[in-house]
Amino acid sequence: MNTAMNSHQAHFIAHAATLPGHDSALIHASRQAAMQRFMGMGFPTRKLERWKHTSTRVIAQTVYRHVNPGCVGLDPADLDPHLIARQGIHRLVFINGLFVNSLSDMSALPGGVQAGSLARVVNESPGVVAGCIETFPTGDDQGFSELNHALWPDGAFVHVSTGTRLTQPLHLLFITTASREPMITQPWNVLIFGSDTHALVVEHYVTLGHTTHHLTNPYTSLILDDRAHVHHLLLLGERLPANHVGTVQVTQKAGSHLGSHLFANGGERTRQEVHVTLAGAEAECALDGLFFASGRQHMDFQTSMHHACGHTRSRQLYKGILDEQSRGVFNGVIRVPPGVHHTQSRQTTANLLLSDTAEIDARPQLEIHSDAVQCSHGATVGSLDPDALFYLQSRGLDVNAARALLIHGFAEELLQRVAPAEVRGWVGRSLNPGEGVRDEDRPGIV
Amino acid sequence: MNILEVRDLHVSVMHKPVLRGVDLVLHGGGIHAIMGPNGSGKSTLAHVLAGRDDAQVTAGTMLYQGMDVLAMTPEIRAGAGMFLAFQNPVEIPGVSNVRLLKEASNAHRRYLQLPEMDAMTFRSQLQDRARRLGLADDWLLRAVNVGFSGGEKKRNELLQMLVLEPHLAILDEIDSGLDIDALTTVAEGINSLRDAQRAMLLITHYPRLLDLVVPDKVHVLIGGRIVLTGGPELAGQLEARGYGWLAEEHS
Ligand SMILES: Nc1ncnc2c1ncn2[C@@H]1O[C@H](COP(=O)(O)OP(=O)(O)OP(=O)(O)O)[C@@H](O)[C@H]1O
Numbered sequence: 071m072n073t074a075m076n077s078h079q080a081h082f083i084a085h086a087a088t089l090p091g092h093d094s095a096l097i098h099a100s101r102q103a104a105m106q107r108f109m110g111m112g113f114p115t116r117k118l119e120r121w122k123h124t125s126t127r128v129i130a131q132t133v134y135r136h137v138n139p140g141c142v143g144l145d146p147a148d149l150d151p152h153l154i155a156r157q158g159i160h161r162l163v164f165i166n167g168l169f170v171n172s173l174s175d176m177s178a179l180p181g182g183v184q185a186g187s188l189a190r191v192v193n194e195s196p197g198v199v200a201g202c203i204e205t206f207p208t209g210d211d212q213g214f215s216e217l218n219h220a221l222w223p224d225g226a227f228v229h230v231s232t233g234t235r236l237t238q239p240l241h242l243l244f245i246t247t248a249s250r251e252p253m254i255t256q257p258w259n260v261l262i263f264g265s266d267t268h269a270l271v272v273e274h275y276v277t278l279g280h281t282t283h284h285l286t287n288p289y290t291s292l293i294l295d296d297r298a299h300v301h302h303l304l305l306l307g308e309r310l311p312a313n314h315v316g317t318v319q320v321t322q323k324a325g326s327h328l329g330s331h332l333f334a335n336g337g338e339r340t341r342q343e344v345h346v347t348l349a350g351a352e353a354e355c356a357l358d359g360l361f362f363a364s365g366r367q368h369m370d371f372q373t374s375m376h377h378a379c380g381h382t383r384s385r386q387l388y389k390g391i392l393d394e395q396s397r398g399v400f401n402g403v404i405r406v407p408p409g410v411h412h413t414q415s416r417q418t419t420a421n422l423l424l425s426d427t428a429e430i431d432a433r434p435q436l437e438i439h440s441d442a443v444q445c446s447h448g449a450t451v452g453s454l455d456p457d458a459l460f461y462l463q464s465r466g467l468d469v470n471a472a473r474a475l476l477i478h479g480f481a482e483e484l485l486q487r488v489a490p491a492e493v494r495g496w497v498g499r500s501l502n503p504g505e506g507v508r509d510e511d512r513p514g515i516v
Numbered sequence: 517m518n519i520l521e522v523r524d525l526h527v528s529v530m531h532k533p534v535l536r537g538v539d540l541v542l543h544g545g546g547i548h549a550i551m552g553p554n555g556s557g558k559s560t561l562a563h564v565l566a567g568r569d570d571a572q573v574t575a576g577t578m579l580y581q582g583m584d585v586l587a588m589t590p591e592i593r594a595g596a597g598m599f600l601a602f603q604n605p606v607e608i609p610g611v612s613n614v615r616l617l618k619e620a621s622n623a624h625r626r627y628l629q630l631p632e633m634d635a636m637t638f639r640s641q642l643q644d645r646a647r648r649l650g651l652a653d654d655w656l657l658r659a660v661n662v663g664f665s666g667g668e669k670k671r672n673e674l675l676q677m678l679v680l681e682p683h684l685a686i687l688d689e690i691d692s693g694l695d696i697d698a699l700t701t702v703a704e705g706i707n708s709l710r711d712a713q714r715a716m717l718l719i720t721h722y723p724r725l726l727d728l729v730v731p732d733k734v735h736v737l738i739g740g741r742i743v744l745t746g747g748p749e750l751a752g753q754l755e756a757r758g759y760g761w762l763a764e765e766h767s
């Protein structure tokens with residue numbers, strides 16, 4: 071056990087009595103158990119199969135400061151570059167993991183939708199998260215999610231009740247502000263969609279100002295009840311010294327549909343897990359991911375698709391664009407247990423290497439224990455097509471413009487799946503390096 | 517001034533000599549055709565004019581409007597008014613025709629130090645030209661050449677040419693894969709651009725195109741050399757006799 075782990079435990083001991091839900095036996099027990107498991111397993115190491123490409127050494131040796139309510143001196147105009155320009159958007163803003171009411175806008179939320187601070191909801195009625203606690207993944211590689219379960223100080227709570235259609239996007243904006251010492255933020259987001267609901271939720275991570283190394287360790291629980299139809303956008307756009315280790319856990323009931331769209335271009339080290347359990351017949355899930363890494367960025371994406379029920383369908387498409395000395399990992403597991411029949415699953419990963427020194431490890435992992443299934447997978451790695459580059463140059467585009475257009479073309483397939491158009495355009499612009507300042511020498515995605 | 521002047525051009529591809537002393541002079545208003553057997557170096561000539569870097573010029577000169585072509589990058593050649601319609605147009609997933617045409621046209625206007633065209637004018641001109649070529653309205657939103665039939669790809673090349681209005685158009689087998697009606701449409705498109713300031717080089721295997729776009733000269737390229745030059749009637753003679761007799765004379 072090291073000083074860094076001890077510091078997390080010390081924080082837990084010192085604050086257990088004040089953390090959200092401290093009055094509730096359920097929450098307290100959940101935190102306590104998670105802390106114990108975390109102390110038992112520690113941070114994952116590269117000896118673990120699903121962590122073999124990503125080192126947690128720096129994180130495991132850093133003593134982080136927990137939660138800094140750092141919105142002092144924050145000008146609401148600082149948020150502007152990160153906002154979606156569309157009338158009627160609902161917005162929850164979190165600074166360093168804590169909900170900030172004054173920056174949020176829920177004035178147009180329709181009846182039947184509850185959205186706000188998880189801390190507040192749990193203090194009032196802890197029972198609402200019981201279902202989510204049951205779905206926490208277990209395993210000796212879950213050190214980061216255990217740490218979140220033990221220590222989360224706040225996060226988003228969204229509840230869309232049966233039959234409600236949320237016609238406007240709900241933007242959950244998580245901002246890390248400048249800090250001098252390493253800081254950790256650990257929101258837990260609970261998003262519950264009742265039967266026959268429709269919604270688009272954008273979960274979005276950014277940095278304001280210059281920070282030192284900091285760690286964002288969010289955990290998001292998504293529950294889709296029967297026939298819920300949800301799109302979840304996850305945008306990872308933190309600045310360079312950031313480390314981001316996130317987990318999304320999805321449970322889908324019968325006839326529900328989830329479109330999960332991940333877009334990542336930020337952070338020094340990014341690790342995102344997306345776990346989906348298809349728990350009811352005719353549940354359908356599409357997991358998409360697009361990541362863009364350059365410099366010495368390291369990005370590691372792990373998906374697991376668990377067909378717990380027959381007559382379920384899943385499809386995955388992850389695309390990586392890697393430049394300079396960046397490193398990417400995609401590892402997707404499809405799991406069909408014995409006795410589960412008539413499932414369809416497809417997994418594709420395509421990667422574009424823009425330099426000789428960029429690297430990608432992309433592989434599917436199939437754990438299919440049933441015969442009556444359809445399953446396909448494929449992985450490709452390539453570089454920009456010289457014939458296409460020449461074709462564009464022969465039409466008058468200079469090399470940089472030609473490269474940028476080809477990269478845009480590669481990314482477009484995933485951007486096209488995002489609707490409405492304002493959100494799509496906004497995602498495209500957010501992905502461009504330099505945050506709006508067009509750097510002609512570096513390829514942008516759009 | 518000549519639009520194109522090629523002198524004693526030698527080109528190797530992968531260290532293999534492909535063009536072995538080509539001379540070619542095109543005046544304003546001139547249309548020349550190049551015919552010749554498969555593998556004789558026609559596309560290589562087209563590529564080297566457009567600036568493809570896997571073809572190495574080992575000797576000779578190329579001047580476009582008096583400028584040394586070899587000193588120009590492919591995009592500068594395009595900006596200066598050279599255009600190649602590819603024998604095998606490349607598929608570009610995720611990039612729409614309208615996007616490519618807009619970027620190409622803007623690059624061209626920047627080269628000429630003209631302001632960018634406003635989006636509305638550009639679109640309406642484009643739609644107009646696309647309709648003239650018999651292209652459906654959703655054409656412009658489709659990804660460049662992706663899933664296009666052979667003939668559709670050729671019509672798309674022609675559309676690009678009509679938008680960019682080049683001064684030297686090199687059309688590498690623009691007629692192959694076209695149905696009879698499409699051939700007529702394409703020929704009309706080519707003829708519409710014909711004027712005293714422009715020149716064209718038509719690479720083809722079939723005299724039919726040359727009946728519709730009548731060239732001043734027909735060259736026969738065999739083994740990397742122009743072995744015979746004649747008037748438009750030469751195309752028909754070649755159709756009747758093949759290349760064998762010429763190949764024997766020049767082997
Ligand atoms: N990238 C390459 N690598 C190797 N050889 C090549 C390459 N490109 C062209 N060649 C060779 O150069 C020669 C000339 O090819 P080119 O494409 O210019 O012929 P062509 O006259 O256009 O033929 P076609 O009528 O079939 O289009 C051929 O022998 C071809 O195999």
Ligand SMILES: [Mg+2]
Nearest residue numbers: 558559560603
């Ligand atoms: Mg050819």
